[in-house]
Amino acid sequence: MHIDEILTERRPVFSFEFFPPKTEDGHANLRATLDTLRHDKPDFVSVTYGALGSTRDRTIDIVKWLKQDLGIEAMAHFTCVGATTDELRETLAEIEAAGVDNVLALRGDPPEGESDWTQTDGGLRYSTELIELLREHFGFAVGAAAFPEVHPQAESPEADIRFLRAKQDAGASFLITQLFYDNEFYFDFVARAREAGVTVPIIPGIMPVTSVRNIKRITELCKSDIPDAFEQELEARAEDSDAVHDLGIAYATLQCMDLLARGAPGIHFYTLNRSPATRAILAALRAAQPWARAPQPV
Numbered sequence: 239m240h241i242d243e244i245l246t247e248r249r250p251v252f253s254f255e256f257f258p259p260k261t262e263d264g265h266a267n268l269r270a271t272l273d274t275l276r277h278d279k280p281d282f283v284s285v286t287y288g289a290l291g292s293t294r295d296r297t298i299d300i301v302k303w304l305k306q307d308l309g310i311e312a313m314a315h316f317t318c319v320g321a322t323t324d325e326l327r328e329t330l331a332e333i334e335a336a337g338v339d340n341v342l343a344l345r346g347d348p349p350e351g352e353s354d355w356t357q358t359d360g361g362l363r364y365s366t367e368l369i370e371l372l373r374e375h376f377g378f379a380v381g382a383a384a385f386p387e388v389h390p391q392a393e394s395p396e397a398d399i400r401f402l403r404a405k406q407d408a409g410a411s412f413l414i415t416q417l418f419y420d421n422e423f424y425f426d427f428v429a430r431a432r433e434a435g436v437t438v439p440i441i442p443g444i445m446p447v448t449s450v451r452n453i454k455r456i457t458e459l460c461k462s463d464i465p466d467a468f469e470q471e472l473e474a475r476a477e478d479s480d481a482v483h484d485l486g487i488a489y490a491t492l493q494c495m496d497l498l499a500r501g502a503p504g505i506h507f508y509t510l511n512r513s514p515a516t517r518a519i520l521a522a523l524r525a526a527q528p529w530a531r532a533p534q535p536v
Contacts, residue, residue, distance in 0.1 A: 239311055240379035241340045242411035244281050245439045250529050251281040251504030252520060253313075253441070256511050258285060258296035264511070268300070271513045272308065278520055281504070282311040284342060284414075298329070302336040312338055313381065317346025318368050322360035326368070327375060334376055342381040342414065343368045343405075366401075366408045373409030382410035384440055386418045386427040390461045399434045412438050414506050417445040417456070419464050419489075421496050428536045440536070442497050445508035446515040447486030450476045483515070491519045499528040501536040 245251055254275055259265045272283070285300045297314055304312035314333050321329070333341070345365040362368050365382060372380045382405040385398060392398035402413070413436075418424055424442050431440065447453045450472050457464055464472075468489060475481035494505050505523070507516045 239339060240411075241282055241311070241313060241381060242379045242438070244311070245412055245441075245503055248281060249503060249535070250498055251441065252278075252523075253282045253284065253504065253506045254280050254516060255284045255286065255443075255506060255508050256300070258300055259511065265296075268511050269303075271509075271511055272304065272310075274513050275509075275517065276308050276310055278517060280310065282313055282340065284313040284315060284506075287315040287317050287344075287346070298333060298336070301333065301338050305337050311340070313340035313342055314338055315342045315344060316368065317344045318358070318362040318365065319346035320358055320361075322358060323362060323371070324360070326362070326371065330372070330376055330378075334378065339377075339379060340381065341372060341376075341378045342383070343372055343410065344383055366404050369405060369408040369410050379412070380410050381412045381414055382406075384413040384415045384427070384431075386415050386423040386442075387462055395430070399430050399436075402431055403434050403436050406436050406438055410438065413440045415440065415443045416460055416462065417443050417508055418462055419457075419468060419493070421493060421500075423463075424497065424502070425500065425536065432536075439503045441504050441506045442502050443506045443508055444490055444493060444497075445510070446490035446519060447472065448483050448510070448512070448515055449479070450482055452510075453486075487515050487518050490515070491522050494519060494523055495526060495528045498523065499531045501532040501534055503535060 256268060256272070259268050283304055285297050287297050301312040301314045304310045316330065343365055362371070369380050369382060372378055384402055388395050388398050392401070415424065428440050445456070453464070471485055472482060475485060497505065509516050
């Protein structure tokens with residue numbers, strides 16, 4: 239089923255994101271995690287795609303397994319990196335033949351250790367070009383990325399919103415945001431996007447903090463801000479991993495409650511291939527049902 243149709247039929251929508259592991263042990267752990275999380279009945283699950291297509295085959299294998307064996311709606315991340323247009327079309331045809339209905343279209347990041355993004359000879363340069371290719375040649379529902387705190391390479395917040403509108407115009411029918419820890423970034427971003435004519439659903443992406451070291455590295459990479467008060471509480475518990483884990487779950491639960499109570503269409507959880515934090519937050523949300531208080535969708 240297409241994710242844009244799911245978003246029309248159901249509110250809120252809950253989804254999980256995973257990355258293909260590099261080892262057999264990691265792969266076994268991911269399968270165990272997914273087998274556990276499927277009992278929470280996610281509306282869809284997405285699987286990331288490594289730089290230069292480094293995890294392409296594993297991504298395809300996992301989305302096939304999700305769709306065909308577990309019966310979970312799956313979305314494959316897909317990038318322009320490291321492949322010609324013909325190679326992109328060949329891989330997309332393989333994904334479509336597996337019965338996968340959804341693709342998240344991304345430009346992709348440079349390989350680790352490289353700062354500059356380089357277009358592949360015979361390939362695509364922008365995510366909008368990939369979205370157009372998907373719209374013209376395939377039957378996928380196409381999602382795209384959004385950046386509440388502005389894409390690190392955008393010329394300005396205004397230019398970032400214009401490019402977001404271009405993604406919609408190219409054929410993206412829903413958007414998923416980068417992680418953030420201050421909900422006002424999300425609501426301000428959505429308001430500016432709506433003023434610019436972006437009408438598709440914008441799903442907030444949430445990553446529960448489970449490690450101070452890991453979240454500092456991740457937020458530095460994606461240029462996301464940690465509010466001062468939250469950072470101070472994390473630092474005060476930095477030597478106690480259980481306390482950090484508990485605080486991270488509590489903070490993410492409050493974030494999600496606020497987002498849903500103010501009209502967000504759902505939550506996309508960045509799981510880091512783990513289930514306990516996500517399951518605890520999702521259970522609390524379903525018990526409290528904050529969306530019942532939402533005045534109207536944003």
